Amino acid sequence: MNKTICFFLNQEKIEIDLNEGSGLRPDTTLLNWLRERRKLTGTKEGCAEGDCGACSVVIGRLTSDNTPSWQAVNACILFLPMLHGSVVTTVEGVANADGELHPVQQAMIAHHGAQCGFCTPGFIMSLYAGWCAAIDFSNTAEIETLLSGNLCRCTGYGPIVKAGEALARWARPQWATDRLLGDISALAQMAGDTRKGLELEYKGQRYSAPATLDKLQTLYAENPSAQILSGATDIGLWVTKQHRQLPHLIHIGNIAELEAIKKTDGHITIGAGVTHQQAMDALAQDYPALQEIWSRFGSAQVRASARVCGNIANASPIGDLSPCFLALDSQIVLNKAGRRRQIKLDSFFIDYGKQNREAGEFVEAIILPRLQAGQQLLAYKLSKRFDQDISAVLMAGYLDIQADKITDIKIGFGGMAAIPKRALRLEAYLKGQNVPVIGEDEGAREAKFATDIAACLAEEFDPIDDMRASRSYRLLAAAQLVQKMFIEYRAGYTRLSTPQHFRSPEDFTPTIQA
Ligand SMILES: Cc1cc2nc3c(=O)[nH]c(=O)nc-3n(C[C@H](O)[C@H](O)[C@H](O)COP(=O)(O)OP(=O)(O)OC[C@H]3O[C@@H](n4cnc5c(N)ncnc54)[C@H](O)[C@@H]3O)c2cc1C
Ligand code: FES
Numbered sequence: 001m002n003k004t005i006c007f008f009l010n011q012e013k014i015e016i017d018l019n020e021g022s023g024l025r026p027d028t029t030l031l032n033w034l035r036e037r038r039k040l041t042g043t044k045e046g047c048a049e050g051d052c053g054a055c056s057v058v059i060g061r062l063t064s065d066n067t068p069s070w071q072a073v074n075a076c077i078l079f080l081p082m083l084h085g086s087v088v089t090t091v092e093g094v095a096n097a098d099g100e101l102h103p104v105q106q107a108m109i110a111h112h113g114a115q116c117g118f119c120t121p122g123f124i125m126s127l128y129a130g131w132c133a134a135i136d137f138s139n140t141a142e143i144e145t146l147l148s149g150n151l152c153r154c155t156g157y158g159p160i161v162k163a164g165e166a167l168a169r170w171a172r173p174q175w176a177t178d179r180l181l182g183d184i185s186a187l188a189q190m191a192g193d194t195r196k197g198l199e200l201e202y203k204g205q206r207y208s209a210p211a212t213l214d215k216l217q218t219l220y221a222e223n224p225s226a227q228i229l230s231g232a233t234d235i236g237l238w239v240t241k242q243h244r245q246l247p248h249l250i251h252i253g254n255i256a257e258l259e260a261i262k263k264t265d266g267h268i269t270i271g272a273g274v275t276h277q278q279a280m281d282a283l284a285q286d287y288p289a290l291q292e293i294w295s296r297f298g299s300a301q302v303r304a305s306a307r308v309c310g311n312i313a314n315a316s317p318i319g320d321l322s323p324c325f326l327a328l329d330s331q332i333v334l335n336k337a338g339r340r341r342q343i344k345l346d347s348f349f350i351d352y353g354k355q356n357r358e359a360g361e362f363v364e365a366i367i368l369p370r371l372q373a374g375q376q377l378l379a380y381k382l383s384k385r386f387d388q389d390i391s392a393v394l395m396a397g398y399l400d401i402q403a404d405k406i407t408d409i410k411i412g413f414g415g416m417a418a419i420p421k422r423a424l425r426l427e428a429y430l431k432g433q434n435v436p437v438i439g440e441d442e443g444a445r446e447a448k449f450a451t452d453i454a455a456c457l458a459e460e461f462d463p464i465d466d467m468r469a470s471r472s473y474r475l476l477a478a479a480q481l482v483q484k485m486f487i488e489y490r491a492g493y494t495r496l497s498t499p500q501h502f503r504s505p506e507d508f509t510p511t512i513q514a
């Protein structure tokens with residue numbers, strides 16, 4: 001086990017002994033360390049909760065198959081030891097050493113992409129992440145996705161998007177490419193070290209980062225009161241906003257065995273180390289409806305850090321993926337000291353803050369059934385903003401329709417109860433019926449159908465009133481989303497697999513039902 005963390009910052013090798021004399025707790029955020037210890041104040045603090053993107057930096061890592069990846073992340077909710085084995089670039093490290101500005105900086109100047117400048121370093125870093133990953137800057141939707149986690153209150157987004165578009169025409173300078181190659185060799189140099197894992201302790205706070213599944217199993221079984229830490233997009237806020245003391249964190253982000261997505265004919269297994277972005281990229285063809293849910297999940301920065309299983313394990317009633325995975329009738333794999341239990345996801349959520357999970361047991365993977373002919377998953381997220389917003393209501397529906405009859409249906413809801421929950425009563429009502437015709441004036445049957453859906457939901461759900469939506473709005477919206485699902489099904493529409501920011505009729509492509 002390593003006692004010292006090691007990473008590269010703007011091409012400089014950094015080694016910090018977080019155990020002794022450093023004055024740094026393991027839950028020190030990267031943002032605080034950059035600004036207070038390194039005096040790199042280009043990285044700004046806007047919200048300290050992952051929302052505004054002013055603190056964006058670019059992290060390079062090797063994936064489990066040794067491919068380098070470059071992503072913008074929010075430094076305000078990333079703990080320093082989570083950087084072990086990575087390369088970090090801040091806005092101070094983007095220009096060439098001789099002062100020549102990087103193309104992303106030049107494009108922002110040329111297109112007047114800044115006014116007060118507070119958000120500008122964050123935008124530069126998001127664009128730089130796209131530049132390192134060689135995204136297609138001629139595709140405006142890709143730029144909008146890249147910038148979805150950066151807020152600007154004065155420039156307006158038009159000039160910034162234009163700067164991004166200009167990068168499609170900008171030559172890639174050799175020095176910038178050479179620097180990337182240097183970063184890749186730095187990653188390779190540190191790879192051996194990260195496989196040894198980390199064990200740190202400072203002022204009563206312990207931080208463990210086992211490098212193998214075996215070690216994680218043993219460590220967590222022996223320390224069941226420790227907090228599993230995956231992407232820190234929830235836990236980071238417990239520290240920055242709630243000032244919670246977390247005596248022992250066990251980070252699971254460096255375990256190659258947990259990073260796999262395995263596909264068989266019948267199932268897809270997503271390991272606990274898989275980020276939302278990795279899953280979104282890998283499952284684009286399998287569940288087109290999830291593409292839009294994922295494209296609206298937080299921001300590019302959040303999707304790069306947060307893990308899919310973290311979104312299930314936290315059991316949030318407003319988490320976006322749980323209703324979708326409930327509708328798919330997914331299974332969850334729990335592991336305690338190497339003993340595995342595979343249970344249905346709907347038996348995992350018991351009550352608010354209470355899950356079917358023993359002390360020392362962690363979520364190892366989630367298993368999703370693959371869709372077969374005649375089966376579809378449709379999903380809808382309602383929130384006040386398109387990007388970077390938590391759902392007021394999320395509905396996901398799985399439909400198995402044969403010869404116009406609903407032979408199977410499963411409906412998952414978020415935002416409607418204290419836990420993510422299936423609409424069992426409604427499912428029972430719909431199962432066996434012919435697919436309803438809605439919006440085409442079927443008269444009495446259509447009206448009865450709408451009333452029955454609303455009645456089933458009102459019997460089964462008692463949602464809360466809060467700042468996201470009122471109880472009555474939630475019930476009404478839920479009923480209408482169910483109707484919308486059948487309208488879309490009937491019309492033979494399916495979502496484009498490329499996420500779109502602005503929905504228009506062209507965003508749906510007609511397909512022939514299987
Ligand atoms: C700006 C912002 C926007 C967001 N937007 C959305 C959104 O649009 N939709 C949405 O649903 N959520 C959203 N979230 C919430 C959050 O990103 C997700 O819930 C995320 O998937 C959590 O994963 P993580 O890896 O970051 O978990 P962490 O913060 O590391 O952990 C979360 C919880 O899960 C536990 N945990 C994690 N992994 C495991 C495991 N394998 N086994 C057992 N326990 C585990 C941890 O102990 C902790 O209790 C947002 C968060 C932020 C900061
Ligand atoms: S400071 Fe706002 S996202 Fe980090």
Ligand code: FES
Binds near residue numbers: 119152153
């Ligand atoms: S330029 Fe002022 S906040 Fe963006």
